[in-house]
Amino acid sequence: MxxxxxxxxxxxxxxxxxxxxxxxxxxxxxxxxxxxxxxxxxxxxxxxxxxxxxxxxxxxxxxxxxxxxxxxxxxxxxxxxxxxxxxxxxxxxxxxxxxxxxxxxxxxxxxxxxxxxxxxxxxxxxxxxxxxxxxxxxxxxxxxxxxxxxxxxxxxxxxxxxxxxxxxxxxxxxxxxxxxxxxxxxxxxxVDTRRFAPSTNAYQDVRTELGIPSDAKLIGIVAALRPEKNHGLFLQLAKRLQEKNLKTHFVIIGDGPERASLRVQRATMGLQHCVHFLGSRSDTPRLLAAMDLFVLTSHNEASPVSILEALACEVPVVASRVGSIPDTVLDGWNGYTATPGSVSDFEKRVQSILDRADESKEFGRNGRQFVESHAxxxxxxxxxxxxxxxxxxxxxxxx
Structure with a gap:
């Protein structure tokens, strides 16, 4: 590669x-x-x-x-x-x-x-x-x-x-x-792998900050709140996963013109208690290190730096199979790619990682290795x- x-x-x-x-x-x-x-x-x-x-x-x-x-x-x-x-x-x-x-x-x-x-x-x-x-x-x-x-x-x-x-x-x-x-x-x-790195302290500190259980699964997306990032699919995914596991929480990091409409969607879907809008943050490395899984639902991308940052923090990734993402997210090695726009395919890939703790850890280690070698x-x-x-x-x- x-x-x-x-x-x-x-x-x-x-x-x-x-x-x-x-x-x-x-x-x-x-x-x-x-x-x-x-x-x-x-x-x-x-x-x-x-x-x-x-x-x-x-x-x-x-x-x-x-x-x-x-x-x-x-x-x-x-x-x-x-x-x-x-x-x-x-x-x-x-x-x-x-x-x-x-x-x-x-x-x-x-x-x-x-x-x-x-x-x-x-x-x-x-x-x-x-x-x-x-x-x-x-x-x-x-x-x-x-x-x-x-x-x-x-x-x-x-x-x-x-x-x-x-x-x-x-x-x-x-x-x-x-x-x-x-x-x-x-x-x-x-990516600066000194800033973006795994952190056991961040894992617990962020959960405390959000007021969620210490053993809650945390899934996140880092992307500007614009239509092409397709945060609506992320919310649909959150709805499906939340119905299976009440301890699953979701963070949306970023800001943009879609913020108001996405907050309305969150309320309509009854997800206020588990979907957290964090806005633009200067402590992205810490937030990424606290995640169990990073998801990117974009309609189109070239080579998103947010994926590289997540991988550097040893967080496995599930992302749309668009642009150069398949060159970075290697199916079955550091995460999975999913069919763009398909909430069912995203759900399948995400659930696969959540259900296999050992595989998730291996994906994380492989992800950081990829960034150190190629990015x-x-x-x-x-x-x-x-x-x-x-x-x-x-x-x-x-x-």
């Missing part, structure tokens, strides 16, 4: 085999990540871990948020430059000049847009106008209604690299988004450093 890109794609070489940023330039490369905002979410958390992980002798990171910086942007603003509110309204074309001037003023060496949509378009176009040597787009999803969109696809010619998060995601970018193979790179998502934070940081440095060096040689 290798998380590196398939031979069809252009793989990231190991940092030691190619010049890194510092060896190519003798100074740190000023690298700006462009994102809409930084609420608590998977892609945003990855970005926080990435900028914190860079060696400042090689990469000098900063973040531009088109809108409000959000809680995670605020969190890192004391350590790294974070600029926000550059986009005044939805149809603000003045953003192009403001971003262009910003990149020129900061003498930016590399721009990496994070996600699709407006930041992918304006960030790359402004970078080109400003003469930024390295222009890349990091993509974390496959669920856009019209792909990345015609306007964003028009800028393929000025883009040096499109970054996918798993082998199958890279293949999707080539086959479905029609990006040139030579411009598609795969950098697996990475380390350091590998992700090294790959980004290497990619930026290699593209920059190639541009310098041609200039």
């Amino acid at each position: 290798n998380a590196v890109a398939s031979p069809r794609l252009r793989p990231i070489s190991t940092p030691s085999s190619q010049p890194t940023a510092s060896s190519a330039t003798k100074r740190a490369l000023r690298t700006t990540f462009v994102i809409t905002s930084m609420p608590v979410g998977g892609a945003e958390t990855l970005l926080v871990n990435l900028v914190r992980g860079f060696d400042d002798s090689q990469i000098e990171p900063s973040v531009v948020c088109l809108k409000d910086r959000g809680p995670l942007g605020q969190e890192i603003s004391s350590d790294f430059p974070v600029y926000d509110r550059l986009l005044k309204h939805k149809y603000d074309i003045g953003i192009l000049n403001r971003l262009t001037k910003h990149f020129r003023r900061e003498k930016t060496d590399a721009v990496i847009t994070v996600g699709a949509g407006d930041k992918m378009f304006w960030g790359r176009l402004a970078a080109r106008r400003a003469g930024v040597p390295v222009i890349c787009s990091a993509l974390h999803s496959t669920g856009w209604p019209d792909g990345i969109g015609k306007l964003n696809r028009m800028l393929t010619c000025i883009t040096d690299g499109f970054i996918g998060v798993a082998k199958s995601h890279g293949e999707f970018l080539v086959e479905q988004e029609r990006f040139p193979k030579s411009k598609v790179f795969v950098i697996p998502n990475g 380390s934070l350091q590998n992700m940081v090294d790959c980004y450093t290497d990619l930026i440095g290699r593209i920059y060096e190639a541009k310098q040689k041609r200039s």
Whole structure:
């Protein structure tokens, strides 16, 4: 099981085999990540871990948020430059000049847009106008209604690299988004296994905090409360499992536009006593370590970091069989994948793990082993450093 890109794609070489940023330039490369905002979410958390992980002798990171910086942007603003509110309204074309001037003023060496949509378009176009040597787009999803969109696809010619998060995601970018193979790179998502680790103290402390029995089974989901995450199925699953075992409790970690409607569904289904909405939390590692099982019910995903975080905490996973999830959740080894949208299949898979304590523990150990071998934070940081440095060096040689 290798998380590196398939031979069809252009793989990231190991940092030691190619010049890194510092060896190519003798100074740190000023690298700006462009994102809409930084609420608590998977892609945003990855970005926080990435900028914190860079060696400042090689990469000098900063973040531009088109809108409000959000809680995670605020969190890192004391350590790294974070600029926000550059986009005044939805149809603000003045953003192009403001971003262009910003990149020129900061003498930016590399721009990496994070996600699709407006930041992918304006960030790359402004970078080109400003003469930024390295222009890349990091993509974390496959669920856009019209792909990345015609306007964003028009800028393929000025883009040096499109970054996918798993082998199958890279293949999707080539086959479905029609990006040139030579411009598609795969950098697996990475998790800080020092923060995300098993904890017997958390197991009991969280149950005490929630006011539930110390021997209660705890099943959780960590995901923004948006339609594509399909929390409604999670509630249906909770209803079925609760009817079988009154000591089973459920936690929903995250916030978003679906919060009010989901709370109404919880009440309608009579689950107020066992389904706990915890909102956005800064102690996710502790909450994950308290779970017996992690469930992700999404309609679509690329390679969700929440699954990697759960596995790092030695928590088995049951997740929708979509995107690159089958590359991470290996059936019968660290969890199970389930048919998207099928509460019956989810129930079957979850019940199988709950009924077999020894198997559950083995799944947990296997999960952490997988993360340590295939999804380390350091590998992700090294790959980004290497990619930026290699593209920059190639541009310098041609200039």
